[in-house]
Amino acid sequence: GAGVSQSPSNKVTEKGKDVELRCDPISGHTALYWYRQSLGQGLEFLIYFQGNSAPDKSGLPSDRFSAERTGGSVSTLTIQRTQQEDSAVYLCASSLEVGREQYFGPGTRLTVT
């Protein structure tokens, strides 16, 4: 079956602009996660959604970051007023439920100039 998809694959934006990153999870997966990976670094948790429960936003680095998940499926991560330190690969993953195996999408490489 289809895996996790993300778009765009690459995004170059100017400092101060807003960006939206999209994630389409595996069909039937109730949990969806966003992570960030800076060059040569480990994965940093940002936010996760589980079904209709309130999302866990504990990893969001600032109030410039927000995410929503519509209809229990597609998710959008929005970064407002981008800064150069936001440059990273943003990875989305999904799982049948929280605590189970997570499957990652190909990521969106964000470059802020």
Next chain:
Amino acid sequence: QKEVEQNSGPLSVPEGAIASLNCTYSDRGSQSFFWYRQYSGKSPELIMSIYSNGDKEDGRFTAQLNKASQYVSLLIRDSQPSDSATYLCAVNRGRRALTFGSGTRLQVQP
């Protein structure tokens, strides 16, 4: 102390040898454990999951878990150059997102 610790490497092994990758974690309440492989410029790919103490084998891969020692390892038998990648250990404590180690870089020499 980091929540999940891995030796950054590189771990270099000759082709055909056994590669042993280790990971320790700090939270005794951790319940599920995962190994991911990440090639340069690619996203992490799930290799193994393990939930209970002992060994779990899948092809050339064996995951080992010892909750008393807070230790999880991954053995790769008959290592191939295509196994050269960064291996990420990830830990989950119940209904929370995964906590990842920083990864061990494995180099398999032909």
